[in-house]
Amino acid sequence: MILVTGATGHVGAEVVGQLLERGLPVRAMTRRPEGVRFPEGVEVVQGDCDEPESLRKAFEGVERAFLMTAQATGSRKLHTVEQVRAAREAGVGHLVKLSVAEGGESSHELVADWHREDEAAVTESGIEWTMLRPGRFMSNTLVWKHMLRRGDTVQVAFAKKATAPIAPEDIAAVAVEAFTNSDLANETLELSGPEVLTPERELAIVGEILGRRLTLAEPTVEQTIDGIVRGGMARDIAEAMVEHVMNGDYGADISPVVEQVLGRPATTFRSWAEKHFKEES
Ligand SMILES: NC(=O)c1ccc[n+]([C@@H]2O[C@H](COP(=O)([O-])OP(=O)(O)OC[C@H]3O[C@@H](n4cnc5c(N)ncnc54)[C@H](OP(=O)(O)O)[C@@H]3O)[C@@H](O)[C@H]2O)c1
Incomplete structure (x- = not known):
């Protein structure tokens, strides 16, 4: 049995679906099973990382597990x-x-200290592991959808920050491979999409897909920090993160690992957005 934590999330839901497609036994963990529908054949379990007893039950009888955390960095x-x-x-x-x-x-x-501790919990656990280290997710752009329903102006944070965004579907595909390919045991995999893009360019691509002339509005640095703090992160860490994203020169390297592991090119933003934005108009 393979347990998938974060099974309702962008990556976890894909891991669940792709494991099922491979005919592997899947148990999907969510805090609120009553509110969610999973594909037929998926075992569903209630689990909340703030309630250790629920985790104990969720992991019972599990041979392999996909771990993610939705905690704010610094928690x-x-x-x-x-x-x-x-x-x-x-x-x-x-x-x-x-x-x-x-x-x-x-x-x-x-930020680095927190992630070091987070990864070490796994790499020093004594259990075989595979570490997935993706850059910015393409799914971050899905927050634009509710703005697109109201009009043609979209608030885009870090609009000119170039990175190589990755499709959650590709991260999930690598995760599934890690469960089935022993060469990936105790390996750390840096993952990215196939091209370097700014969010500004991504919005232009979404506009082309929808056939709409979209206008970008960039929130101020203070508004961006306030938004992150509202999401649960401590202000000092949010400030440090934003400062670093604005001024740092990193994140724009294209990694070959998705293609190496999957034997096919990583998904482009355009083809991912065709699937996820097409129905919006
Ligand atoms: N976004 C990016 O650009 C980016 C880049 C690199 C790495 N990451 C990492 O990717 C992860 C986010 O992945 P995602 O986008 O797939 O997640 P997501 O779509 O935001 O989903 C969050 C998931 O966490 C679960 N969850 C929330 N609180 C929980 C709790 N107390 N106990 C158990 N489960 C809980 C939710 O499940 P229920 O609500 O169903 O319980 C949900 O399935 C984060 O660790 C982030 O650091 C993100």
Whole structure:
């Protein structure tokens, strides 16, 4: 049995679907099973990383697990530590962990320290692991959808920050491969999409797909920080992160790993957006 944490999330939902397609037994974890529909054949379990007892039950009988955390960077009492504890008690044999690009090492030291601790919970667990380190997700642009329903002006943070965004579907495909290919055991995989783009260019592509003339409005630095703090991050860490994103020269390297692992090119933003934005108009 393979447990997928964050199974309702952008990456986790894809991991669930792709494991199912491979005919592998999947258990999907969510805090609120009553509110979610998973494909037929998926076992659903209630689990909340803030409730260790629920994790113990969720991991029972599990052989392999996909681990992610939705905690704000800097949060104390790491969810990953709780997940790994439950995994060890259950005798899990392989953990595939969703981390961040470069394990946060090129980021501000407050951020880097937190991610180091988060990854170490897995790599020092004594359980076989695979570390996935993706850069910016293409799915970050999905927050534009509600603005597109109201009009043609879209608020875009970090509009000119160039990175190589990756499709959650590709991250999930690598995760599934990690569960099935022993060459990926105890490997750290830096993952990116196939091209360097700014969010400004992504919005232009979405406009072309929708056949609409879209206008970009960039929030101020203060508005961006306030938004991150409203999402649960401590202000000092949010400030450090934003400062670093604005001024740092990183994140725009294209990694060959998705193509190497999957034997096909990584998904382009245009083809990902065709699927996810097409129905919007
Ligand atoms: N976005 C990016 O550009 C980016 C880049 C690199 C790395 N990452 C990493 O990717 C991860 C986010 O992945 P995602 O976009 O797939 O997630 P997401 O779509 O934001 O989904 C969050 C998931 O976390 C679950 N969750 C929230 N609180 C929980 C709790 N207390 N206990 C158990 N589960 C909980 C939710 O499940 P329920 O609500 O169903 O319980 C949901 O499935 C983060 O760790 C982030 O650092 C993101």
